Amino acid sequence: MFGNVQETAYDWKFSIFGIPVRVHPLFWVIAALFSSGRGQVDFMRLAIGVACIFVSILVHELGHALTARYFGWPPRILLYHFGGLAFYNPTYGHTPLRSILISLAGPGAGFVLFGLVLAFDFASVSYGFADQISHLGETAIFFLIRINLFWGLINLLPVYPLDGGQVSRSLFTWMMNSGGVTVSLKISILTGAAVAILAAYLREFYIAILFGGLAYQSYTQLKQHDFRSW
Secondary structure (H helix, E strand, O other): OOOOOOOOOOEEEEEEOEEEEEOOOHHHHHHHHHHHOOOOOOOHHHHHHHHHHHHHHHHHHHHHHHHHHHHHOOOEEEEEEOEEEEOOOOOOOOHHHHHHHHHEEEEEEHHHHHHHHHHHHOOOOHHHOHHHOOOOHHHHHHHHHHHHHHHHHHOOOOOOOOOOHHHHHHHHHHHHHOOHHHHHHHHHHHHHHHHHHHHHHHHOOHHHHHHHHHHHHHHHHHHHHHHHHO
């Protein structure tokens, strides 16, 4: 998403469902900053927030990775400072439709997790055991619902290289061949800039910086693509 992420001595490596996973140490730093809020730091809330971000992003990337593996392309997952990435090498049988399905599988997995947590929350009220859930449990429910709904929707925006941007590029390339890349990047620039401006107005500076950077990245890619097209 933001170039190569070099391995460090502090990376956490493991595998899940046979898929290699690497967690860069800056992932924990950004997750902690996102979970800390704007007031006095509550360390238990911070720890729960970081754990929920980890689980949510891992589930999201597993959606991509498992779908890629279903199509026969061995994947691997990286969690890093600005989120996560599922790598795969489409050695054969690659089509725009399969690319779109892989891109949508990540948010889809997050929405499934969101639905399960929301259903549990409703059931706790309906069946009268909500008062048995601890404050920490309520905090985890809050984080999981917010992260998987909010970030799932954010990821569907047509901003490259978010999932929505990947879908946009695949669709326009499918319909317009090489011209589709140009169209998708222009949409990415406009959408990213609009979100950055809105986020800055709302004082959501992390979102503003993220989408401002993505808009600029799309702009530089557009210039490079147009130069190569001559």
